[in-house]
Amino acid sequence: MALAPEQYLRPDIIQQVQQLDLRARFIVEGFLAGLHKSPFQGFSVEFSEHRKYTAGDDIRLIDWNVYGKTDRYYIKKFEAETNLEAYILMDCSGSMDYSGGGRMTKMDYGICLAAALGYMMISQQDPVGLFVFDTKLRSFLPPKTKRVHLTNILTTLAKTKPFGLTGLGVSLNDVAARINKRSLVILISDLLDDQDKVMEALRHLRYRGHDIIVFQVLDHSELQLDFDGQVRFDDPETGAGVRANPQSIQVEYQREIQQFIDEYRSQCQGIRADFVTVDNSMTFDRALMEFLVQRKGRF
Secondary structure (H helix, E strand, O other), X not given: OOOOHHHHHOHHHHHHHHOOOHHHHHHHHOHHHXXXXXXXXXXXXXXXXXXXXXXXXXXXXXXXXXHHHHOOOXXXXXXXXXHOOEEEEEEOOHHHHOOOOOOXXXXXXXXXXXXXXXXXXXXXXXXXXXEEEOOOEEEEEEEEOOXXXXXXXXXXXXXXXXXXXXXXXXXXHHHHHHOOOOOEEEEEEOOOOOHHHHHHHHHHHHHXXXXXEEEEEEOHHHHHOOOOOOEEEEOOOXXXXXXXXXXXXXXXXXXXXXXXXXXXXXXXXXXXOEEEEEEOOOOHHHHHHHHHHHHHOOO
């Protein structure tokens, strides 16, 4: 059952994001500083254009010369202000509905992760949009910077029920065709799809100049196969099932799943896309720190 959107921004979750001076590290040293460096490194912060003043804008940016001529308040926009538009891409296919050991589902974990990332970016006045997809795009919200927009994003996600097959390659290519401006693309998915098609689509996004962050969200039991006794494993997308003794295949399974993850990581590194694997046993501060460590290593 999906959580109510306000639960994704409970004070304890926000505190979790902010602990260990994480907020300062995002803003000053790490996350947001890194995002602005790529693919926009070297862009100037010269004056670009005007936009109408809205409540909450810094009054120091008001162009008083324009006010004198028009009797209206306009804000000076700078290149750095327009450089970063972010899109969160959420996989809502059936496999994202899985959870083991009483943990939250991969979908719920991904939504909490999206909440943390969206919170930090909107706090920095970076516009954030949303794509939700399975075999095709199901929902779209254009990028905005208002705090209420984060609630709209989370409400959309809370209403989304993971179901059906995965079509990452097709959906990502569709997203690439829809985003015209160079942007930050944050993919949240278990990536349980044809790897060649997924990477082809990610290359398409990269070719179009987008900066890419891939969060692979897995359930802890998908990594460890830590079940006891004879178990029936059912595919949540197709319904197909097979019985097996986990203990007899655990070592080989762990080797295969690690190879699967490593191949994704290697190919993402090859196109200069950030790749972070998290599992739903991780606290959010640890998941975000995993990302920060890798991100900082690139710049």
